[in-house]
Amino acid sequence: MRLMAVALAILLLAMLPAARAQATCYSSRASIDVAGDLSLWAAYNVTRAPALIALPATSPVAYQAVENGTTPLPVSYNGTDLEVAVDEPGIVNVSYLTLQATSKAGDLWQAQLYMPCEGWLVMPPGSAPVQVSPIPIQVSYTDSSPELLLPEGQVSVDYMLSPITTTPAPVTTTSSTPTTTVTRHPASSEYYMVAAAAVVIAAVAAFLGLRAARGSKEGEAAGPENALDDRDRAILDALARRGGEATASDLMKDTGIPKTPMYRRLSKLESMGYIDEYMKGGVKVYRCRRPGCR
Incomplete structure (x- = not known):
């Protein structure tokens, strides 16, 4: 019944575009970890239903929408936005994780x-x-x-x-020769500005070189078989054992690979042409593109 109500909400939204304005974002928070993965959360106040929430996102690997803190809502990704159809007024929380931001x-x-x-x-x-x-x-x-x-x-x-720095252990000496302690003062702010400028220039040059290298390889086939490591093969074997398709949760359970590394490897395998993804019953499912995932 709820799916029918959501479908009706989407139909009504098509006829009443002004209803979109009744879903207002009032709070958001994003975070980036040391690996570069981005997670974002946003809270919307839906004052009139039906309403359609559209949250711009870049290739999310996991996402969800919850109404009033307890009720999960159907959510889909259209290539640019996460779309959530809401058929009742209330507070809706939308969150996602992406490895490509x-x-x-x-x-x-x-x-x-x-x-x-x-x-x-x-x-x-x-x-x-x-x-x-x-x-x-x-x-x-x-x-x-x-x-x-x-x-x-x-x-x-x-x-x-910032690079990880370590403090050397103190050296103990029994020599009777007087010693002199030298204190090294932090470099001046001018030094750091010059160093940062040099890093940025080097980074831009490396980026341009990387783009040129990628351009020269455009159109080539995916990497060779030996580009896969043991964890990649474990994921493919788990997919094959499950008949060629499984959710990320299924694969994490079968292989023991944690959530973030699992999504990184699924993205890698998809880019290499081993698997693809699709939505099944509102859940993202991964399936083999090659017989036996080989």
Whole structure:
């Protein structure tokens, strides 16, 4: 019955486009981890139904929508937006995870995302924003993670991750010879500005070289069989044992591979032509494109 109600809601929305304005985003929050994976959450207040929520997203590998904190809603991805049809007024939370919102060239990372309304972007621990567009409304820090309060709209953030440093163990000496302790002061701000500029220039050059290399290989077939490692083959074997199709949860259960690494490898296998994905009963399913997933 609920699916019929949702279908009716979508039909009514087609006839009453003004109903879309009755779903208003009032809170959002995004975070990027050290691996570059982006997760985003947004809360919408639906004052009149039927309503259609459209949340811009880039190739989400997992997503969900929940109404009033308990009721799951059907959600689909049309290639640019996550669409949620709502047939009753209430508070709707929409969230997703994507592995393709960030890219890296040399030491420079770049993140592209859309904030559905004013909200916070939590950067990776130890990161240093180099350029942010638009200019943040507010900047704060929690431990070593920068937090940027951003307006609604498209956001671009260039940042670098600080290298991991270690403190050498103290050296104990029994020599009677007097010793002199030398204190090394941090480099000046001018030094860091020059170093950062050099890193950015090198990153841009590396990025252009990478684009040229990718362009020269355009049209070539997917990587060879030996590009797969043991975990990739374990995923393909699990798919084959399940008759050639399974959800990510099924594959995590069969292989023991955690959630984020599993979605990375599924994306890799799809790009290499081993598997593809489709929606089945509102759930994303992965299936073999080659007999026996080989």
